Amino acid sequence: MTELIVIVCVVIILLAMLASSSIRVLREYERGVVFRLGRLIDLKGPGLVLLIPAIDRMERVSLRTVTLRIPVQEVITRDNVPAKVTAVTYFRVIDADRAIVEVEDFLAATSQIAQTTLRSILGKADLDALLSERERLNEDLQQVIDQQTEPWGVKVTTVEIKDVEIPTNMQRAIARQAEAERERRAKVINAEAEFQASAKLAEAADVISRNPTTLQLRYLQTLGEMGGDNNSTIVFPLPLDLVRPFLTPPTANGQDKDRSDEPSQLEARPDVDPMRAMTRPEPVAHPLRN
Numbered sequence: 001m002t003e004l005i006v007i008v009c010v011v012i013i014l015l016a017m018l019a020s021s022s023i024r025v026l027r028e029y030e031r032g033v034v035f036r037l038g039r040l041i042d043l044k045g046p047g048l049v050l051l052i053p054a055i056d057r058m059e060r061v062s063l064r065t066v067t068l069r070i071p072v073q074e075v076i077t078r079d080n081v082p083a084k085v086t087a088v089t090y091f092r093v094i095d096a097d098r099a100i101v102e103v104e105d106f107l108a109a110t111s112q113i114a115q116t117t118l119r120s121i122l123g124k125a126d127l128d129a130l131l132s133e134r135e136r137l138n139e140d141l142q143q144v145i146d147q148q149t150e151p152w153g154v155k156v157t158t159v160e161i162k163d164v165e166i167p168t169n170m171q172r173a174i175a176r177q178a179e180a181e182r183e184r185r186a187k188v189i190n191a192e193a194e195f196q197a198s199a200k201l202a203e204a205a206d207v208i209s210r211n212p213t214t215l216q217l218r219y220l221q222t223l224g225e226m227g228g229d230n231n232s233t234i235v236f237p238l239p240l241d242l243v244r245p246f247l248t249p250p251t252a253n254g255q256d257k258d259r260s261d262e263p264s265q266l267e268a269r270p271d272v273d274p275m276r277a278m279t280r281p282e283p284v285a286h287p288l289r290n
Contacts, residue, residue: 021053023048025048029062030061030063033101035057040101061093063093065091068089068107068110069088069089071086072085075118077122077125078123079126083130085122087114087141087159088160091110092154094154109149113145117144117145120144130164
């Protein structure tokens with residue numbers, strides 16, 4: 001009787017072991033790739049999956065998006081500048097059968113493809129493009145990596161360049177270049193402002209010259225601006241018409257004349273050739289001769 005009980009217990013344990021090895025539960029985001037005697041059969045899951053013990057073998061594949069961090073890659077740009085670049089890749093399995101059958105380890109294979117493609121694409125770009133055109137480089141990386149992983153049933157959705165580390169001397173050179181660019185823009189803006197201000201002043205002078213009273217009003221406005229502060233300086237505008245007679249030396253007759261306005265002797269005699277008058281003086285009659 002005791003031997004029978006032992007045999008029954010052993011049978012029950014074996015059946016439990018067989019049941020545990022033949023029953024699988026897959027989550028919603030998981031799929032089961034089943035091989036029966038080495039041959040691939042239909043994809044299983046999600047939910048309860050029954051397998052034939054010792055005949056079926058199942059591989060679990062997750063369909064969720066995987067975040068793959070690409071290690072630091074030393075890159076030499078097209079303009080021979082060394083840089084250390086880190087990136088991140090987002091991909092997911094869209095065909096579980098091919099992800100298991102076509103490649104041994106799709107996760108490691110995708111990582112290696114991402115590293116080599118990163119060095120290849122960034123090696124063809126200049127340092128300025130690497131720092132300022134990351135969106136275009138990210139798109140190029142995504143397209144190239146996705147084309148290579150598509151036969152494995154892996155879809156690369158996004159590739160992002162995280163960090164670009166360049167040597168310290170190049171950082172100082174870039175800082176000097178940026179400072180020089182800002183100074184150039186400041187000088188250009190200052191020159192444009194002076195040009196516009198001079199144009200406006202020319203227009204204002206043209207308007208004031210048409211009406212002399214406007215200049216007197218400007219004088220009074222200047223006095224009001226100067227008198228607004230607490231100072232002891234008093235300035236009176238003096239028209240130039242009142243000062244001009246004192247600046248011109250008087251003539252022998254006591255009248256102020258501008259000699260520049262008097263016609264010369266050559267201009268008073270149009271019948272005399274100026275060149276002949278300069279080279280050949282006219283004879284002067286002696287007062288004693290008749």
